[in-house]
Amino acid sequence: MKDFVLSIDQGTTSTRSIVFNRAYQNCGSGQMEFAQHFPQSGWVEHEAEDLWTTTLETAQKAMKTAGITADQVAAIGITNQRETAVVWDRRTGQAIHRAIVWQDRRTSEHCARLRADGHAELVAERTGLLIDPYFSATKIAWLLENVSGAREAAEAGHLAFGTVDSWLIYKLTGGKRHVIDVTNASRTMLCNIGTAEWDADLLKLFNIPRSILPDILSNIDDFGTTEPDLFGGAIAIKGVAGDQQAAVIGQACFTPGMMKSTYGTGCFALLNTGTDRVASNNRLLTTIAYRLNGEIHYALEGSIFIAGAAVQWLRDGLKMIGKASETAELAAKADPGQRVYLVPAFTGLGAPWWDAEARGAMFGMTRNTGPAEFARAALESVCFQTRDLLGAMRKDWPGQADTLLRVDGGMSANDWIMQRLADILGVAVDRSASTEVTALGAAWLAGHGAGIWPDQKGFAADWHRERQFTPSMEGAERAALLKGWDSAVQCTLAFGKKP
Numbered sequence: 001m002k003d004f005v006l007s008i009d010q011g012t013t014s015t016r017s018i019v020f021n022r023a024y025q026n027c028g029s030g031q032m033e034f035a036q037h038f039p040q041s042g043w044v045e046h047e048a049e050d051l052w053t054t055t056l057e058t059a060q061k062a063m064k065t066a067g068i069t070a071d072q073v074a075a076i077g078i079t080n081q082r083e084t085a086v087v088w089d090r091r092t093g094q095a096i097h098r099a100i101v102w103q104d105r106r107t108s109e110h111c112a113r114l115r116a117d118g119h120a121e122l123v124a125e126r127t128g129l130l131i132d133p134y135f136s137a138t139k140i141a142w143l144l145e146n147v148s149g150a151r152e153a154a155e156a157g158h159l160a161f162g163t164v165d166s167w168l169i170y171k172l173t174g175g176k177r178h179v180i181d182v183t184n185a186s187r188t189m190l191c192n193i194g195t196a197e198w199d200a201d202l203l204k205l206f207n208i209p210r211s212i213l214p215d216i217l218s219n220i221d222d223f224g225t226t227e228p229d230l231f232g233g234a235i236a237i238k239g240v241a242g243d244q245q246a247a248v249i250g251q252a253c254f255t256p257g258m259m260k261s262t263y264g265t266g267c268f269a270l271l272n273t274g275t276d277r278v279a280s281n282n283r284l285l286t287t288i289a290y291r292l293n294g295e296i297h298y299a300l301e302g303s304i305f306i307a308g309a310a311v312q313w314l315r316d317g318l319k320m321i322g323k324a325s326e327t328a329e330l331a332a333k334a335d336p337g338q339r340v341y342l343v344p345a346f347t348g349l350g351a352p353w354w355d356a357e358a359r360g361a362m363f364g365m366t367r368n369t370g371p372a373e374f375a376r377a378a379l380e381s382v383c384f385q386t387r388d389l390l391g392a393m394r395k396d397w398p399g400q401a402d403t404l405l406r407v408d409g410g411m412s413a414n415d416w417i418m419q420r421l422a423d424i425l426g427v428a429v430d431r432s433a434s435t436e437v438t439a440l441g442a443a444w445l446a447g448h449g450a451g452i453w454p455d456q457k458g459f460a461a462d463w464h465r466e467r468q469f470t471p472s473m474e475g476a477e478r479a480a481l482l483k484g485w486d487s488a489v490q491c492t493l494a495f496g497k498k499p
């Protein structure tokens with residue numbers, strides 16, 4: 001009986017694979033970290049081969065620990081770090097360069113030139129994105145310009161580009177398929193999100209030949225079958241989505257107005273706007289949430305670069321704590337009379353500010369400020385930044401972005417932050433019973449595609465929260481806290497602009 005789904009979650013710092021049974025329970029998993037390469041300041045690369053080998057090894061381990069064979073797996077689902085660009089040679093199946101990771105800033109100048117030349121409007125209108133090195137297009141252009149012989153090989157049809165989902169599918173199918181799912185395509189800055197097709201004007205703008213691009217498929221689709229020798233039998237790949245969109249699905253945020261926020265190293269908040277494509281006037285992104293049954297659903301997205309990373313800074317940089325979880329107890333002990341704020345703009349500020357030059361700052365310290373106030377400030381900074389995103393969403397889509405936030409990610413385990421989040425947002429916060437929402441989202445796509453799991457409605461009915469946090473802070477206290485945060489952000493932005 002095909003009672004299991006294998007879900008692969010290829011993330012920025014590690015690759016995880018999980019086998020789910022029909023009751024959505026995790027019954028076997030594997031996880032591996034891989035090397036991060038920083039060849040120059042602001043550059044971030046991954047060996048494409050590492051992404052592939054950790055995928056294969058963790059998937060094999062997950063099946064082994066679950067004690068299952070390939071003929072028991074109904075389908076594979078894949079979810080992945082988005083935007084990261086891989087270009088490979090079809091003749092050898094080898095990448096022509098390390099993958100350029102979403103965090104990489106090497107194409108800042110190219111992006112600044114495109115903005116100065118007045119292309120921002122076209123890009124926003126077609127893709128819903130801001131011109132920024134974050135997205136794949138300028139990374140691909142960089143590879144074609146800077147890897148010797150790449151441009152000629154691309155023109156001759158020998159090269160292939162893919163985000164990480166495409167690369168893994170290519171490897172899993174033994175080079176037979178060159179495809180991408182619609183959500184990953186929507187992050188390349190080359191895809192028209194109205195039609196979900198590659199956009200000829202954008203290909204021209206970025207000087208990228210159409211021949212290197214994969215075919216765009218829906219989230220549940222025929223992505224090919226694995227080479228039989230990889231898992232001891234061929235398995236169909238039936239579900240694929242970028243990791244933040246997979247979390248939207250895993251959180252069953254299928255109804256317009258529902259919002260999820262994932263708190264890992266960074267934080268990504270997505271608000272489902274349904275079939276309405278809401279354009280942001282507040283520097284949020286419009287992106288494809290999913291395409292199911294031929295219908296595209298959109299989301300407004302806000303990205304915060306530093307969330308759990310602020311806790312890592314307390315632990316590894318300042319050595320104020322031994323473990324991330326200690327922050328909860330420490331923050332609870334902080335002096336309520338001291339209003340200390342951390343603006344964690346260590347790598348600039350993301351949405352809705354998008355200021356790459358901003359740098360981190362602490363405000364309001366006294367001689368009595370110690371680790372407890374630092375911990376509270378670090379945890380609260382995540383809540384305040386989420387409030388800035390929600391504020392922008394409310395302005396972009398008045399009356400719709402409302403009442404409830406579903407949360408997941410490593411940091412959501414911290415009860416203190418989740419309560420503070422509810423207090424600062426003034427909305428209820430629901431923590432999912434599943435601790436692997438992203439992998440579950442990709443699994444559901446594959447399992448529903450294979451016919452072993454119900455449709456969206458049935459899956460949403462099976463979604464459970466583990467705990468709800470409801471706002472308990474007085475309005476006046478919230479307003480005073482927010483006023484302090486707003487002025488801390490303004491001072492930080494102003495400081496970044498100094499010569």
Ligand SMILES: Nc1ncnc2c1ncn2[C@@H]1O[C@H](COP(=O)(O)OP(=O)(O)O)[C@@H](O)[C@H]1O
Nearest residue numbers: 264265308309311312324325409410411413414
């Ligand atoms: N109990 C906790 N309290 C605060 N932060 C936490 C806690 N547990 C984990 N974190 C933070 O969450 C992050 C890890 O979450 P995870 O979802 O695994 O992230 P990623 O997928 O980005 O690697 C780390 O930055 C860590 O500092």
Ligand SMILES: O=P(O)(O)OC[C@H](O)CO
Nearest residue numbers: 011012081082102243244
């Ligand atoms: O791999 P993660 O979880 O850090 O997510 C990365 C995002 O997809 C980048 O857009």
